[in-house]
Amino acid sequence: MTSPSDQNLEPQSVCSPITSSAIFMVATLAPGRDSAEAVRSWCADIAGLVRSVGKRVPAGNLTCVAGFGSKAWDALFGGPRPAALHPFKEVGVAGRLAPPPPPPPPPPPGDILLHIRAEQMDLCFELATQLMAALGDAVTVVDEVQGFRYFDMRSIIGFVDGTENPVGRKAVGFTIVGDEDPAFSGGSYVMVQKYLHNMQAWNELSVEAQERVIGRTKLSDIELDDATKPSNSHSALTTITKDGEEVKILRDNMPFGRPGAGEFGTYFIGYARSPEPLELMLENMFVGRPVGNYDRLLDFSTAVTGGLFFIPSADLLEELADRVP
Numbered sequence: 031m032t033s034p035s036d037q038n039l040e041p042q043s044v045c046s047p048i049t050s051s052a053i054f055m056v057a058t059l060a061p062g063r064d065s066a067e068a069v070r071s072w073c074a075d076i077a078g079l080v081r082s083v084g085k086r087v088p089a090g091n092l093t094c095v096a097g098f099g100s101k102a103w104d105a106l107f108g109g110p111r112p113a114a115l116h117p118f119k120e121v122g123v124a125g126r127l128a129p130p131p132p133p134p135p136p137p138p139p140g141d142i143l144l145h146i147r148a149e150q151m152d153l154c155f156e157l158a159t160q161l162m163a164a165l166g167d168a169v170t171v172v173d174e175v176q177g178f179r180y181f182d183m184r185s186i187i188g189f190v191d192g193t194e195n196p197v198g199r200k201a202v203g204f205t206i207v208g209d210e211d212p213a214f215s216g217g218s219y220v221m222v223q224k225y226l227h228n229m230q231a232w233n234e235l236s237v238e239a240q241e242r243v244i245g246r247t248k249l250s251d252i253e254l255d256d257a258t259k260p261s262n263s264h265s266a267l268t269t270i271t272k273d274g275e276e277v278k279i280l281r282d283n284m285p286f287g288r289p290g291a292g293e294f295g296t297y298f299i300g301y302a303r304s305p306e307p308l309e310l311m312l313e314n315m316f317v318g319r320p321v322g323n324y325d326r327l328l329d330f331s332t333a334v335t336g337g338l339f340f341i342p343s344a345d346l347l348e349e350l351a352d353r354v355p
């Protein structure tokens with residue numbers, strides 16, 4: 031398998047550095063040919079809008095990643111389509127999504143994902159405003175979350191998040207499609223899930239018990255040794271291998287919430303070269319490895335959305351504007 035960098039196609043900003051702010055937007059495509067046409071021509075405008083807004087604060091590291099869901103791909107661009115793109119697969123077992131009360135029905139998975147990142151929320155906000163203005167009523171936003179960096183890269187549950195992310199060439203190798211799907215090389219797959227936490231139940235656990243849930247120490251963020259780390263810890267169940275090699279994904283989760291409303295959340299976002307590792311991790315978390323040995327973190331966290339999207343390379347994104355489906 032050649033490395034994605036051999037393909038000379040510029041990926042979108044999938045492997046861009048972790049920032050302090052982010053906006054996650056999931057939108058559905060409005061019916062009709064005009065909407066599809068408007069979204070297609072918008073594809074060619076995204077890079078210019080990022081340049082225009084980002085130029086005003088060069089140190090702000092403004093980036094935007096745009097992705098498309100399976101159904102939307104066909105409606106917008108027709109064939110050929112990314113080999114591994116399919117709708118988000120629900121995983122889990124009835125009653126596993128504890129604690130009660132049961133979560134509200136998830137919103138539709140969505141057709142278009144925007145992952146906007148910058149060091150300052152004003153940059154994210156301005157770019158989101160411009161991108162939405164350019165889309166007009168061609169889409170309806172079904173979920174919009176403003177995420178913030180929480181102290182020293184902590185998730186809202188107090189543990190450092192993102193430590194085991196691959197970096198540099200490894201990050202590219204794990205996230206960017208290569209010659210396994212030549213027409214879509216330079217692309218990437220991304221899964222998003224919005225989680226709400228039961229902070230009262232979580233905070234009632236001792237720090238040691240929380241550490242056994244995550245599989246790492248809380249203050250110093252050191253991995254528990256194999257003798258101490260439970261097999262149902264989050265880090266144990268999200269560590270996967272293929273042909274004897276560990277397979278990683280690239281995460282840039284962000285805390286979000288409204289303390290006054292009692293909402294404390296994690297917006298999970300994971301990039302990978304195919305949906306397979308993302309789906310296996312979810313299966314391990316929700317169904318368990320072995321079955322029944324599910325992720326203890328889910329006793330305190332409820333997934334309320336889920337979506338899988340393909341991120342075309344930056345070059346393909348521009349070309350898609352001229353596609354006739």
Ligand code: HEM
Binds near residue numbers: 192195225300
């Ligand atoms: C409730 C939402 C979630 C929270 C609060 C959360 C938090 C964390 C934390 C604190 C760590 C340990 C530090 C690190 O390496 O980043 C971690 C690791 C990890 N998480 Fe999550 N996570 C969540 C959901 C997910 C989901 C849905 C997936 C995959 C589908 C996932 C995949 C991973 C992976 C691959 C690791 C690294 C494991 C390792 O190599 O040790 N996480 N997560």
